[in-house]
Amino acid sequence: MRTTRAAAAALLILLAAAAFAAAQPTGSCCNSPGLVPVGQAGEPVFQDLPKSGKKCWIGEVNYFTWEFDKAPKMGTAILIVKLYDKDGHRVSDLTIAGRFDMPEMRGAHDSGEVAFKTNKAGDYLLPVNVVMPGGWEVRLTFSRGGIVIFRGRLTFDV
Numbered sequence: 550m551r552t553t554r555a556a557a558a559a560l561l562i563l564l565a566a567a568a569f570a571a572a573q574p575t576g577s578c579c580n581s582p583g584l585v586p587v588g589q590a591g592e593p594v595f596q597d598l599p600k601s602g603k604k605c606w607i608g609e610v611n612y613f614t615w616e617f618d619k620a621p622k623m624g625t626a627i628l629i630v631k632l633y634d635k636d637g638h639r640v641s642d643l644t645i646a647g648r649f650d651m652p653e654m655r656g657a658h659d660s661g662e663v664a665f666k667t668n669k670a671g672d673y674l675l676p677v678n679v680v681m682p683g684g685w686e687v688r689l690t691f692s693r694g695g696i697v698i699f700r701g702r703l704t705f706d707v
């Protein structure tokens with residue numbers, strides 16, 4: 550009796566997990582559709598973004614481009630993300646967060662998650678503070694209604 554109840558409970562948990570997994574939105578980059586990937590230890594995976602200025606698709610509904618206001622050097626560079634709907638109209642209905650650090654010395658200059666701000670034109674802006682020469686990374690997280698729909702990373706050298 551006890552065993553049956555335990556088995557039933559376990560089955561319910563499995564069903565709930567399957568339903569949760571099925572409900573997760575899809576994300577894709579550069580026309581490669583798929584689920585938002587999660588690493589082996591359960592940590593989120595940030596897929597490599599295309600080069601500055603190139604289109605990156607988020608599912609089939611949005612795409613975006615990224616660029617810096619100027620070539621990053623020591624000091625502050627502004628990372629600019631422009632978001633579009635599938636027809637190429639500018640939109641700003643997603644929330645974007647950025648987190649920058651040096652991958653070779655992870656944690657040493659970690660910005661933590663910082664929300665992009667939008668300007669009047671609808672550009673998403675993030676000041677990136679470059680405090681040391683070397684390799685840098687910015688991780689981007691796109692959300693709709695509090696649900697992450699896309700994660701990507703870009704790198705640059707100073």
Ligand SMILES: [Cu+2]
Binds near residue numbers: 657658681
């Ligand atoms: Cu450093």
